[in-house]
Amino acid sequence: MEFAILDSLQKIHTPMLDTIMTSVTKLGNSGIIWILTGIVLLCIPKYRKGGVLVMLALILNLILGNLILKNLIARERPCWIRDGIELLIAVPRDYSFPSGHTMSGFAAATAIWFTEKRLGIAAFLLAALIGFSRLYLYVHFPTDVLAGAVLGILVGIAAKGLLGRKKIKQNTE
Structure with missing residues (x-):
């Protein structure tokens, strides 16, 4: 079933969508867009605690997702199994x-949402678009993306819990 979804996405490829999706996926490479967002938040006194929360969520995400779960589960990528698909990005x-x-x-978006709801909604939309790009580009199964979203949200919540129940957004005096 998962290959059916991925294969159906191959039918909607256009040069414009290919360009958009490869650009969108690059935003998520090494979490760069989320790291930069955390740094920007750290630089704004009003949102400094939110920046700390984003960075903590990303550290927890790295440990749980990339260092533990990926290696423990060791699931092959769809592009490794069906090597006849022409990839638009380097094979992960x-x-x-x-x-x-x-x-x-989703970990960063959850942290941002705790800081500023409107920015959080925009971050969730970007996170979802990045997740979709991974399907479009044939480098993840749908359950990989779904699990990433759910686990990311849980990591964001855990980061908030680790920082305590204090209100994240600082009051401006």
Whole structure:
């Protein structure tokens, strides 16, 4: 069933969508967009605690998703199994489950949502788009992306719990 979904996405490829999806997926490479967002939040006094929360969520995400789960589960990627698909990006070398791009996006988006609801909604939309790009590009199974989203949200919640129940957004005096 998962290959059926991935194969159906191959039918909607256009040069414009290919360009958009490869660009969107690059935003998630190494969590760069989320790291930069955390740094920006750290630099704004009003949102400094939110920046700390984003960075903590990303660290927890790295440990749980990339260092533990990917290696423990060791799921092959769809592009490794069906090598006849022409990829628009380099073949990833690490395992497939969970999607690290998606997991980091949802972990950071959850942290941002705790800081500023409107920014959080925009971050969730970007995280979802990045997750979809991983399917479009044939480098993850749908369950990899779904698990990445759920685990990312849980990691964001855990990061909030680790920082305590204090209100994240600082009051401006």
